[in-house]
Amino acid sequence: MSIEAVREYFKKWHMEDRIQELPLSSATVEEAARALQCEEKRIAKTMSFLVNDQAILIVMAGDAKIDNAKYKAQFHTKAVMLKPDQVVGMIGHPAGGVCPFGIKDDIKVYLDESLKRFETVFPACGSRNSAIELTLPELEKYSGYCEWINICKGWE
Numbered sequence: 001m002s003i004e005a006v007r008e009y010f011k012k013w014h015m016e017d018r019i020q021e022l023p024l025s026s027a028t029v030e031e032a033a034r035a036l037q038c039e040e041k042r043i044a045k046t047m048s049f050l051v052n053d054q055a056i057l058i059v060m061a062g063d064a065k066i067d068n069a070k071y072k073a074q075f076h077t078k079a080v081m082l083k084p085d086q087v088v089g090m091i092g093h094p095a096g097g098v099c100p101f102g103i104k105d106d107i108k109v110y111l112d113e114s115l116k117r118f119e120t121v122f123p124a125c126g127s128r129n130s131a132i133e134l135t136l137p138e139l140e141k142y143s144g145y146c147e148w149i150n151i152c153k154g155w156e
Contacts, residue, residue, distance in 0.1 A: 007125075019130060022130060036122055044062070046100055047060065048091055049082065057107055058151070059143065060115065061155050064153070067153040070152070074151050093127075094126075114155040116136065
């Protein structure tokens with residue numbers, strides 16, 4: 001799975017043409033902001049974690065960092081990120097292109113409160129040089145999120 005899977009995923013809503021394939025890398029928050037000419041905090045980074053041997057995704061603002069105490073309170077375990085060699089197999093997208101679209105069926109997606117201060121955000125689209133601009137209601141709809149959570153710091 002990759003940008004092609006995300007493009008196919010968005011076809012059911014006729015949204016595939018909104019995906020931007022960028023001439024520059026968007027694999028990191030800094031690179032994505034530069035490529036999209038926006039503030040780093042508006043990049044919706046998707047982080048992959050293991051909870052009870054199950055992969056989950058957390059979409060958060062580009063300037064947010066995981067607060068370990070809040071994470072443990074939410075998930076009742078220590079924050080353990082997927083290793084780069086686990087990401088494609090467990091999520092379906094490569095590291096640097098992880099997004100909540102076109103992923104494996106059993107992956108829970110959480111949206112962090114740090115995103116709520118923006119009208120639109122830019123999540124990746126399955127490759128290291130892609131993004132889509134979405135409103136928060138669109139992000140909720142297309143990510144298939146299970147809940148909004150508050151587990152980040154550094155953005156307040």
